[in-house]
Amino acid sequence: MRVAVIGCGVVGAAIAYELSQEQGLDVLVLDQHPPAQGATGAALGVLMGVISHKVKGRTWQLRQTSMQRYETLIPELEEQTGQEIPFNRQGILSLCFSPDDLPKWEKLVGIRRTQGWRLEIWTPQQAVTECPYLNIEHVSAAIYSPHDRQVAPSALTLALVAAAQQNGAVFQFDRQVTGFEVKSAGNGLQACQTLKVSKETIPVDWVVISAGLGSTGLTASVESPVDIRPVLGQALQLQLAAPLGNPDFQPVVNGADIHLVPLGQGGYWIGATVEFPAETGMENLTDLNPDPQQMKALLRGAIGYCPALENAAVVKHWSGLRPRPQGQPAPVINPLAGYSNILLAAGHYRNGVLLAPATAQAVRAAIT
Numbered sequence: 001m002r003v004a005v006i007g008c009g010v011v012g013a014a015i016a017y018e019l020s021q022e023q024g025l026d027v028l029v030l031d032q033h034p035p036a037q038g039a040t041g042a043a044l045g046v047l048m049g050v051i052s053h054k055v056k057g058r059t060w061q062l063r064q065t066s067m068q069r070y071e072t073l074i075p076e077l078e079e080q081t082g083q084e085i086p087f088n089r090q091g092i093l094s095l096c097f098s099p100d101d102l103p104k105w106e107k108l109v110g111i112r113r114t115q116g117w118r119l120e121i122w123t124p125q126q127a128v129t130e131c132p133y134l135n136i137e138h139v140s141a142a143i144y145s146p147h148d149r150q151v152a153p154s155a156l157t158l159a160l161v162a163a164a165q166q167n168g169a170v171f172q173f174d175r176q177v178t179g180f181e182v183k184s185a186g187n188g189l190q191a192c193q194t195l196k197v198s199k200e201t202i203p204v205d206w207v208v209i210s211a212g213l214g215s216t217g218l219t220a221s222v223e224s225p226v227d228i229r230p231v232l233g234q235a236l237q238l239q240l241a242a243p244l245g246n247p248d249f250q251p252v253v254n255g256a257d258i259h260l261v262p263l264g265q266g267g268y269w270i271g272a273t274v275e276f277p278a279e280t281g282m283e284n285l286t287d288l289n290p291d292p293q294q295m296k297a298l299l300r301g302a303i304g305y306c307p308a309l310e311n312a313a314v315v316k317h318w319s320g321l322r323p324r325p326q327g328q329p330a331p332v333i334n335p336l337a338g339y340s341n342i343l344l345a346a347g348h349y350r351n352g353v354l355l356a357p358a359t360a361q362a363v364r365a366a367i368t
């Protein structure tokens, strides 16, 4: 069975790796760019699972599946490919600035306990003992989630590609899919027969659309297109002379939705802004520019809870576009309406790195 995966961000790469372990599938991945150049290349890789407020239904199940899979996936990929994937196992520390939010956190701690996950509520004094670089002036508590993780998104994607290739999957980059040809599959459904790539056509039995924002254009001509729009995010890489606090305890810190992500040797990522395009029509989606004021506010916010960052050198500043589905919750993992052999695995918005392993498992289950 020939399966074509369109898009090689973290989602497409995870799908390709998962499918490459299945006997009898010929996996072909097509991307118009090299791997990890879209949203994935901009992501911070913070895996907000246990500490998220999603507690039931599909959104929690996907998170839980991914968190469990990450524990085996990273060593498995490192072993198979020999490539190192930076994976921070020291948890996430989330600062709570309003005492009014505490009951919500206490409730979450109880729910997670029943689900078999640990969350701790620290006093501000405990937080500053563990992380002496924190300014706890306005902090009412800190929630520590030891099971949550952070992974380097590009390194992960490249390792997934390498491992899938070793398992026999074929990757073609700089190849844009422009459309597909269909025939009737009975029951009122259509089936995709071939993909159009430049002037060529490629025969397929299954198609997985994991093209992030590109999924909208790819489905534009079908009866129920998927509408995925960009939400811009800016981030910074900072460099300090030495790591903050205890070099042996470097969790991701989150304060007021601003992540401080340790990279080792005094390097940190800070991000990300959440910038919506003007809601006045599709034409505005293309001229989405990073807002310098939001960037300044991001840095100010991080310095607010970690004053030592004031002296850090800015090494890099970048932005990316998160794929956010309209009119339905993220992510979109289901058959394309009206088609028997096209699956959508797109629109992961703010959590594509977190949800890639669970998405890949769902796609494998649907195909096999």
Ligand SMILES: Cc1cc2nc3c(=O)[nH]c(=O)nc-3n(C[C@H](O)[C@H](O)[C@H](O)COP(=O)(O)OP(=O)(O)OC[C@H]3O[C@@H](n4cnc5c(N)ncnc54)[C@H](O)[C@@H]3O)c2cc1C
Pocket: 006, 007, 008, 009, 010, 011, 012, 030, 031, 032, 033, 034, 035, 036, 037, 038, 039, 040, 041, 042, 043, 044, 045, 046, 047, 175, 176, 177, 178, 210, 211, 212, 213, 214, 215, 218, 232, 233, 234, 235, 271, 272, 319, 320, 321, 322, 323, 345, 346, 347, 348, 349, 350, 351, 352, 353, 354, 355
């Ligand atoms: C600043 C920022 C910070 C983020 N931080 C986090 C985080 O901490 N944790 C987290 O989980 N998520 C985070 N995200 C979100 C995450 O980046 C996305 O959810 C995720 O990368 C989506 O992956 P994807 O593979 O679906 O899309 P993409 O990475 O955008 O990949 C889609 C691919 O499809 C290709 N493509 C599109 N159209 C076509 C076509 N017609 N033919 C061929 N190829 C095509 C593109 O070239 C691209 O490579 C962040 C995002 C941003 C912008």
